[in-house]
Amino acid sequence: MFYSSGLPFTLARNPYYISSYTLASNSRISGYLPPSYNKLRTTLLQKEKKNVERLLNPIKGTWAEKGVTIVSDGRSNPQRRPLINFMAVTESGPMFLKAVDCSDETKDKHFIANLMKEVINKIGHQKVVQVITDNAPNCKETRFASIIVMLKRFKLIRRGLQALDISEKWSLYRKDDMTKASFVKLKVFDDLWWDSISYALSFTSPIYDMLKFCDTDKPCLHLVYDMWDTMIEKVRGIIYRNEKKVQEKESSFYNVVHRILVDRWNKNNTPLHCLSHSLNPRYYSKEWLNEDPTRLAPHRDVEISKRIKCFKRYLSDEERIMVNKEYAKFSTMEDDFGDFESIHDRYRLDPKTWRVIYGACTPMLQSYALKLLGQPSSSSCCERNWSTYSFLYSLKRNKLTPKRAEDLIFVHSNLCLLSRRSTQYSQGETKMWDISGDAFDTFEDIGVLEVANLSLDEPELEAMVFADGDEDVEEIQDE
Structure with missing residues (x-):
């Protein structure tokens, strides 16, 4: 077989x-015949899909309390049909929801928004914390670090590239394109060029590390704001050390890099980042504040006051007044939050754990915090799901209808999700x-x-x- x-x-x-x-x-199954070709692709597939949907119900049952992030991404299948898939992400992992065949459709912002509304309405808008889309021109998301990865590859195989240029086989390629061959040879033996690569990798390393950390299904929405500030300071330190400048001096190169980073942050920064940051108890602790004298507790930071927009959007006037009072109690460590262990554990405990243990005295704020502290910050699971799609719907297996392919992906992806929750995995x-x-x-x-x-x-x-x-x-x- x-x-x-x-x-x-x-x-x-x-x-x-x-x-x-x-x-x-x-x-005892004497005379048993395995399922036929037609049954496997029709009735049994639908039966298994219903079975998987039933097995997923316990996970869906947690969405009202824990919240859920809806992510989407688009790509073309082997038959060049444009597809958009939708997944729901929680702490339990990414759950495949559906893939939409967009043939003969204009994939503008209105079309994508209507598809997203259908998914949100099916799940229940009260359960949805945020929506993350891909980086197509009609959407907003981050850029990928493929150039940095390529430079790391160059540095890793430097010795092999130089050996290639001095080998006899290099002359075979050189005949095809003398200009390119000469350019390559000039670069791989140029120490200044390699120094430039090392420098580029050094000051982009904090940027790459941050993108890599966020490009997962792990809950990290509440960490992005602080990570961004920390990343910029690391970039500044590397550039200033390389230029041998003190912090008080101005660096024209750093100014350019800083402007690019700030522009990118302004495009991606949302009130949700600010709110989730301000609900993390760690950022109010003396230990965290003393690590850098320029740090401010979130309730003292003017920029983070954007969190108010979230409260205005999601809450009625009466509810917002109550949540604001609870937030003031939490941020200034009043009443139960003034307890020694509560203050002591702000820095040491995971923020969700701290909220579960000490947050009951502010029930509304606790509810919102537990939802926000469990959300991811990227649509990376949708990107990885296309690998599953290619595995089941390849060039050799391209006669499947989009609907049958969608059902196969649903069963396959979600069986993996369910399997990973077991100890046997x-x-x-x-x-x-x-x-x-x-x-x-x-x-x-x-x-x-x-x-x-x-x-x-x-x-x-x-x-x-x-x-x-x-x-x-x-x-x-x-x-």
Whole structure:
């Protein structure tokens, strides 16, 4: 079955595959015939979809209390049909909702907004905390750091590039394009060019680290505001050290970089970032404030007063007055918030844990805080879901109708979500069954979310990408 149909070896670790054989071996099923081609693609698929929907109900049941983020992303399928998929993200993980075939539609902001409204109405607008879209021209989102990744690649294989330029085989390429060949050779042996790459990587490293941290399904909405400020200060420090300037001096280069970063922040900063930041108890603690003399507690920061816009949008006048009173009590550490342990734990405990333990005296504020402190800040799960889509709806398997492909993606993605919530996923024979590759064992001590979020610049993933026994690659990695 594996060798004749091209099935991936990872199927042997699939718990559903194993359980089917266990059931068959322990049951009297003489004369049983496996399901037919038509049943698998029609009635059984719909039956399994309903079963998965039923299994997802306990997760959906937490949305009213914990809140949910709706994310969307667009791409074309192998038949060049434009698709937009929608997912719901909570602390439990990303749940696939649906994929919309947008053929013969004008994908402007009005069309996308109407699709988003349909999803929100189906979930219930009271449960939705935020909406995150992709970075298409008619949407707003962050840019990707592909250039930085490429520069890191160059630096990693510097020795290999130089060896290539002095090899006899280089002359074969040089004949095809002498201009490009000369340019490449000039650069790879230019120490100043490599110094420029190192400098570019050094001052962009804080930017890249922040984007990488936020580009996950992990709850980090409440961390973005502080991370942005910290990132800018790190960039400033690196540039000033390189230029050997004291902080009081002005750097024209830093001014350009700072202006670019601030412009990007102004486009992406929302009142929701400010509100979630102001509800994090850590940012009121003496320990956090004393780390930098320029820091202010959120209730003293004029810019963070944007949080008021959120209260005006979501609450009635009477509710807003009550929440404002509760926020004042929390921010100035009055009543129960003045307790020693409550103050002591603001810096040390996870913000959600602190809210659960100490926030009951401000019930409305506690409810909003628990929702906001559990939300992601990017639509990265939608991007990764296209890999699943390509796996099930490839160039070889392109005769599926969009609706049947959507049903397959729904079942596959959400079965993975449900499976990752079980203890068997992190141990035993079916450990991380949906992670394929011969180098699977190298992930033994890595958490599932870390594995799921690996990118091409991760050394763990490089071991899987590069072929075994490649002496040149091994030499580069040793360097």
